[in-house]
Amino acid sequence: DSGVTQTPKHLITATGQRVTLRCSPRSGDLSVYWYQQSLDQGLQFLIQYYNGEERAKGNILERFSAQQFPDLHSELNLSSLELGDSALYFCASSALGGGRETQYFGPGTRLLVL
Amino acid sequence: GENVEQHPSTLSVQEGDSAVIKCTYSDSASNYFPWYKQELGKRPQLIIDIRSNVGEKKDQRIAVTLNKTAKHFSLHITETQPEDSAVYFCAASSQNTGNQFYFGTGTSLTVIP
Numbered sequence: 001d002s003g004v005t006q007t008p009k010h011l012i013t014a015t016g017q018r019v020t021l022r023c024s025p026r027s028g029d030l031s032v033y034w035y036q037q038s039l040d041q042g043l044q045f046l047i048q049y050y051n052g053e054e055r056a057k058g059n060i061l062e063r064f065s066a067q068q069f070p071d072l073h074s075e076l077n078l079s080s081l082e083l084g085d086s087a088l089y090f091c092a093s094s095a096l097g098g099g100r101e102t103q104y105f106g107p108g109t110r111l112l113v114l
Numbered sequence: 115g116e117n118v119e120q121h122p123s124t125l126s127v128q129e130g131d132s133a134v135i136k137c138t139y140s141d142s143a144s145n146y147f148p149w150y151k152q153e154l155g156k157r158p159q160l161i162i163d164i165r166s167n168v169g170e171k172k173d174q175r176i177a178v179t180l181n182k183t184a185k186h187f188s189l190h191i192t193e194t195q196p197e198d199s200a201v202y203f204c205a206a207s208s209q210n211t212g213n214q215f216y217f218g219t220g221t222s223l224t225v226i227p
Binding site: 002031033042043044045048056058090094097098100101102103104105106107108 | 146148157159165203207213215218220
């Protein structure tokens with residue numbers, strides 16, 4: 001157990017809908033990262049937050065947004081869902097979000113868009 | 115940005131043999147190289163990492179080597195066991211990009227009993 005928690009574990013929804021994925025980092029970690037893992041794309045970095053502020057942005061679609069709250073938990077919002085958004089979404093956390101830091105992954109949320 | 119390539123994509127070895135997975139990276143500023151193991155449907159778990167000021171690191175049956183000049187790093191698993199079967203991902207990160215991890219495409223390792 002990495003200490004990172006994610007809810008829900010599974011999510012089934014329809015195209016055009018909006019969902020929210022939640023992540024709680026390890027105790028004491030200030031930085032949260034979101035990754036998307038699909039069969040043909042591997043692990044793709046979406047976005048990083050550090051202590052409530054966005055720090056880095058990767059291949060995140062405009063339909064997706066995220067935020068980190070004062071208690072350091074983070075939410076990833078996915079809207080206008082398409083079939084291709086079906087994937088495993090992982091969040092990870094690290095202590096400070098700086099260089100050469102280990103990231104610890106949560107168990108993931110499996111999203112299926114029908 | 116950084117580009118990480120990983121080979122091979124699949125690897126089958128007999129139990130007890132060694133397995134080697136290789137990754138190359140493009141950004142000379144990358145200075146942290148973790149390796150993750152992911153079992154089917156589970157989270158990626160860190161198994162070993164290496165920082166750019168070190169050439170080799172070992173942890174029991176697992177070792178990682180780094181060649182900064184050639185920009186490649188490798189994972190070595192000795193005396194493989196069936197429970198080593200999983201997908202292995204390499205990654206590279208740089209302080210210049212805020213510790214964002216760039217992952218390789220993964221290697222599916224099967225250890226045949």
